[in-house]
Amino acid sequence: MQASLFPALEDNEMAEFPALPLWTDAYLADTRHLSTLEHGAYLLLLMEAWRRPHCDLPDNDRLLARLAGLSLDEWMAIAPVVMEFWDRDGRRKTWTQKRLKKERDYLGQKSASQRDRARKRWNNSEKEDATALPDGCRSDAPTPTPTPNVSSNDDTNTRPKRASKWSTIPRPDAVSASTWEDFEKHRKAKGAPITETAIRGFEREARKAGLTLEGAITESIERNWQGFKADWIKGAGYGNGNRNGGSNGLLDACTE
16 A cells, blocks of 8 residues: 555655755745745655656645645645645646756756766776776776766755856855856846846845845846846735745745
8 A cells, every 4th residue: 555655755765866955045935924834744745856756746635645744634724825836737647846846957967967077087087098008917907996076965056156258256155056057148148247246236126125136136037137126026026925036046935
């Protein structure tokens, strides 16, 4: 009975990405209206989806109740609030959290790129060793162990903060690596380098609007603005607990 309820967890294997980065400012800004019970259920479901191969949850209230550690009655009472942050795929019978899935895909691409670079370095090293060693010594020589240059922490926000061609300043701590890359592309398309003065302006207007720096940057990208002014989003429903800053990192609890 247990195996049929949880087919995706039968093997008890470690997840491909066992570390789930939590951006506390974004998470709390978007979930302050949740009760303690709803917080616990939501976090457990985020972690469960993160561990699954397709970063999703089954569209089955009995399973979701078990995964959230609740009885079916307890789950049904809070499900409308908790699942407001998720998107349902009726065809696949699954639930996904858009920002969670985006960050998982980003880490997957980053990990694959690092593996490819490590594999190329190792192959080149093998060729050099084969050329340097005499034929008679090959069978006695110890097999070298590859040492891929892969970071032990796959958190997107540990990427180096150095400046790029379109940014005269390093990435601020309050902005995730993936959002900063999108911002650089956006400003490049506008022909506007990212300067310290520009970021100070974003921070000032973000505070006026009740947003985080990343929230203001995200708004400028999504609305195709070169800059950002608090007056531009007045009346759009921000700062009321439903969004309050857009997305600032991995656990963006809005239904994007």
